[in-house]
Amino acid sequence: MALARVAEAVILGWGWRKRLIALAAGASGALALPPLDLWPVIVVPMTNAVWLIDGAVGISAWSRFRAAFAAGWWWGFGFFIAGLWWLGAAFLVEADKFAWAMPLGVVALPAFLALFPAFAFGFARLAWPRGAGRILVLAAMLALSEWLRGHVLTGFPWNVYGMMLAGEIHLAQAAALIGLYGLTLFAVAIGAAPAVLGTARTASGSRLPLLLAFVALAGLFAFGLWRMPDAPSPLVAGVKLRLMQPNLPQDAKFNSNSGAAILERYLELSDRATSPTTPGLQGVTHLIWPESAFPFLLGRTPGALSRIGAALPPDVTLVTGAARAGEMLPGESRPPIYNAIQVVNDEGVILASYDKVHLVPFGEYLPPILDRLIRGVGLSQFVAIPGGFAAGSARTQLAIKGLPTAAPLICYEAVFPGEVAARGPRAGFFLNLTNDGWFGQTSGPYQHFAQARLRSIEEGLPLVRVANTGISAVVDAYGRTVASLPLGVEGVLDSGLPRAGPVTPYGRLGDSIFAGLLLLFLAFSRFRAHD
Template sequence: MRPPDFDAPSFSAPSRLGAVADRIALASGWQRLALAWLAGACGALAMPPFGILPALAVALVPAVWLLDGAATGTGRLRRRLATAGSAAAIGWAWGFGYFVAGLWWLGAAFLVEADQFAVLMPLGVLGLPAVLGLFFGLGFALARLLWSPGWARILALAAGLSAAEWLRGHLFTGFPWNTLGMALGQNLWLMQAASVFGLYGLTLLAVLIGAAPATLATGATPRARWTPPLLALAVLALLAGAGAWRIPAGPMPDVPGVRLRLVQANIPQDARFNPRNRDGILERYLGLSDSATAPESRGLADVTHLIWPESSFPFLIQRDPKALAQITAALPPGKHLVTGAARADEPLPGERLHFYNGILVIGAEGFVGLPYDKHHLVPFGEYLPGPVDRILRAVGLRQFVAVPGGFTAAEGARRPFSVPGLPPVAASICYEVIFPGEVVPQVGARPGLILNLTNDGWFGDTPGPRQHFAQARLRAVEEGLPLVRAANTGISAVADPYGRVTGFLPVGAEGVLDRKLPRNLGESTFYSRFRDLFFAALLLGSVLLAIGARGRIARP
């Protein structure tokens, strides 16, 4: 008996939905790619700030049907390779649509200095999504190699896409922005599962849940049609119920004696790095820092720690004694300013000056302790990769942040950042906070909070800053640590270790946020102890089940 042809679509549900699935599966050429692009673009609606969870099903269900119809070629090996190639093309188009719809706001950064960068806007708005789409192309190809009719192909797609998302978050410095698991990672109840599975575990679960309704159109029996989507709903309900149970009824206790003031100056990006504005920018920060927020407020006298965002100065504060004197004079004894600031080292003879994107602590007596320097720099934003650097500089272009030679990444392992009066700090600057498992130092004492200083002013009032905050908030749940986040243009916020926001300043607002510091959970979460072990177990289980189902069908 000849094994069944796994590469041929097989639909048995005599329904209108089955007819739609047939038409999608049998599409070819540009129509197939256009359907994939449109489905992927719909998936972006499941991401922050929209959070429309059913949009994930609208994106993934047609993806299953398109992969059903990916059969091409003749001969066993040739057919398998051609089918994987067809699936990769579908996946690339799906990913291209997903990233164009989800990352279009990157174009705003090219308009801040339009005379320098506007000509390169297509590279950010279309070029980057085209490159990122290759990861989904790989994921779809891997899924199709595990494909078999019925429920098991849902597991195959979940395995392929979650593996591809893990690779996207790690290869070539990584870019885990809008990872598919964020569809679950922005809802307070559902995000609690990240404390066990992490972002990539949420990704596998999100694909399973979102793709399961595909069997409603393709199952041979009512049981085959309804079992996967009902199981998906049960898993979704279980995640929500377990998350609701995990969150305590009352607020987290506060760290005694700590009162924070986050300053959001809302300085336009085109003015922020202009040295001519140095005095006005410093005065704006100092004025907001000591402002009264209520009739009984005494400004800085009421807080213990003042927090300013990333790169607060259009100059090097360490080399500007006048500006430093203004700050120290404004700080009452015992109060400390934690601020983002570019800094430069003292080079050895014959070496060039190295610049760092850092965090400094300043007290009434001057600089306190050692700085924190950013480890994970933004490619093209803070530095140019080697070959690209030479090409772009040859035509007179540079990275977005106008620092000679670009920023230098910190060397060595991450360590807790020390701030007088605060528990050990897991510091991160801007982009660093999107990397699960990398925010919290693996050496030294367990931190008491995640501190994220950022400047999202490059992207204006777009989904970008909101997506960034949602990812930072999920790190708090993964690690069981409160999040303190100061942003130039928003979102500045404080969240407890369950991801509950205790206060925030929205995008585009100018002001200060006074909050106490919530305690951490007191013990490590499963994710902080085991990292992606649980995700790896889910991935391996999905692969083995998909292979087993394929093997059972192939046996005569």
């Protein structure tokens, strides 16, 4: 049997041959991620993961752990290199300043992230049963490692393995019940099930795991069909949103000398006619601009606020990303600077603000000692603020006149399942302002949008997403795109606001359902089928 020969080659592989197999198998998983979303490809990385652990042999538990750990590291390194290669584009925006750091983003970060699947492989090997049970052990250990990756050292839950299934809208609906990490359990188990075809001693030993994988996949799809209504989501009455996507080059966006020109460009673009019946901002209730829209502090630039107030028709509210200065603290030489969302009325008055809580390490802030070290040797960090941005004190909701209460998410904050909704009364929608212009025409912005969309499914809340270079979109509570502007396009988008859906089980219980499934997978892994 051809598959048996492939399994034998992987299991018996050694040295650099085994490392290359693991690297290639892991890298293939990126094909199942946006923008390709070839979700059936999950079979390749997950099936090979089983065989790689099968081949982690040794005379002691420690030696078997080390062998599996090494295979898992190469497997993970391949996955993260292939899934995060686009990070290199950010270092080329101002290559004279940041090219020195490119190896940190495209090699060192994947090398570090690969430690998580490495430990998952190692601990899976210690509990490795014979037969089909090992599929469930692998799923449990990889899902647990992904949960840890999303939380350790502030977390980096980008391209969690469950995203391999999330590109198919019906399969993604399961996130409303079990969340991204629960989806990861099923993605790994379904993808790994064919491994038994290459190693089972009897035909009956290979049929049951495949049958269960098919039933699980069909069940996920059927749940999605049942959950999603056929009719479009109803809209909030009296709301007409205008999303402005300027597609501004990243090097111009942070040029302090371009502030006035950038503001005029935003105002001109925002006032474009979108149809013969909608000239300019006529009929619009809320105008929304992307993250970090200006190379100046909006709240400390009265001329800009006056210009905005003069340009807004009566009763039109602007919601925009902007840097915000906080109160000066005793003993400090400058006020804290926040990456914020600000609400501006038609008189040019800032009515409300939200400060980003979950900052991007090394991108938006550095520990003071590292900041001094980098500047001491004449290098720069991405944010041209000594020490970077300050973090907001707490995740809060944002009150905007004429809209349901918003759950604001600035850029990176949208990738954290279970952390996107503030405590207290439920918000009416997610407001995600972002700037993916650092990453150009790569897969990064597609991945970012897909993760934000999955938050809508998990929580049952619509999403309004405005990005500098795209993808800007309005998404309903089931993850269906109502309207969108593609990546790399300048334009405006008019849309209504979908109503919130019912509270989801995941919205109520968070990752507790995932924890229960994790224990069930480990418990059932001890039952042995004929192999």
